[in-house]
Amino acid sequence: MKTNPVNRKLALAALLLAAAFLMSGCNLIVKDMAVDAQQVILSVNGEEIAKEQFTRYYENAYQQAQEDQAYYAQYYGISPQAVDPDAVLENTLESIARHTLLMQKARELGLDVMTDEENATIEEQASTQFESIRQQVKNVFFAGTALEGEELEAAIDKKAAELNLTKEAYRKSALENKLYEKLHDYAGRDIEVSEEQIQSAFDEKVAQAKADYAENLAAYGTALRTGQTVYYAPAGYRAVRQILVQLPQEEQDAIRALESELSPLQTALNQAQAGLTRYEDALKNESASPEDSAFVDEQHAALGEEAAARVKELLALESLTPEQSAELEAFKAALPVYRQLEEAKALLAAKQEELDTKREAAFSGIQARTDEVYQLATAEGADFDALIAQYNDDVNQPEQGYLLCQDTTDYVPAFTQAALALESVGDISQPTRTNYGNHILRYQSDVQEGPVELGGVRETLEHELFHARQDEVYTQLQEAWMAEAVIEKYPERFKD
16 A cells, blocks of 8 residues: 555544544553553564554544545445444554555665656655645634734644644655655566567457447547547448538527527426326316316316316317317416416517527628638539638638547537538538538548558557556565565554
8 A cells, every 4th residue: 555644634634533532441551651652563574663653544544434434425325334443453554564565675676766856856746735735724723813924834834743744744755656656667677568469459459349339339439539549440430521601609609598598498388288288187087186186276266167167068079169169269268277388388489589580690690701612612623621721610620520420429410410411422511500600511531441550559559558567567566575574563552
């Protein structure tokens, strides 16, 4: 374990744990606390860890275990379990033993000799972490204090020191982190990745990608769009390049704002329709629930008993005469459920009309430029790539164009539909509207099915293989060193 005695959570633990945290039971013998604090709890190849030092590690581990239980309960609904002090003690002993041994090995191998650059990095990390913890101490202990300036800074330093949160502790932690890094590098010193290993890994990646894309074709496009390494291109993909004649940003924002206003109005319409359906179903259902019957009564309260009875008669008829239909519509107009439905329809229609008007006005402003670009793009011998360079407003278009297939959902539907509607390579679409503007698309090419070139992914594969083997060797080294080490543990002294 890479133990950091002064990590961020120790700050909070130290603020909360009582001085007598580990003391339990009754002891008739009066102890010399100074002597007790120096009892050896753990020895690794003769290097001793005293009780006072070990206690700080243990308290930190115990507090972390409690925080983990609270986290699982809050975010995963897992009932918190009581933390087992004996399990924490055993884990802490094992972790400190491993940490101590690895630091010994780092010194034995000469890895503790640092360059000027490494020392500067360690110092910078220590300073950054210490300033962060000083700010936490300030927030916890000096909120609303009247102290200021040098007096406040001195008080913060004093409190941090009382909590064993010192610059030197953070410097030690940064140094140990660097030694872990150098030990890990040491594990990889003799590792070489062969061509056979790279080829084998490549073949496995290709086979896995082929199987994955057969199950989910859109995953290939998503992998490309998100910068993942791809090893295989499935059939069914095409590249499409575009010239975007963009709407001004303020027009885009206005259109999207109106669209966002449609959503609650559509929800209100759906709710009104559901209320009407509930009403009509309850009228036809002789065994309607008490709640539905009460809902019908609420609606009929606006009509009166005689009119309500007539509504039931009309709704029970299999067919209505024109006169009966007119009569029923007149009754409906007085019912709350029908009024709510008509009001919801009217509000939604009005907002949709407002949106359509705004959209038409916005697109009219770019129509002349759209017509010009389209005529140039469809002229005989037109150089579409040159027109992209001159007219395209889409600054994020990939060099090869947008890759998509029939399952693609990464782009707005109108764009995808227009791209897939093009029949042959070289075809150019009519201007297609989206909220971004007018898109003039060209079917650039089909993506060739098959594995990618090994040379393009060789470095990635070599890196993965090297680090996987390095991690394996590092673990083996640790276990071998632990097996050879002389480790003595005295948990009974800690419990005493």
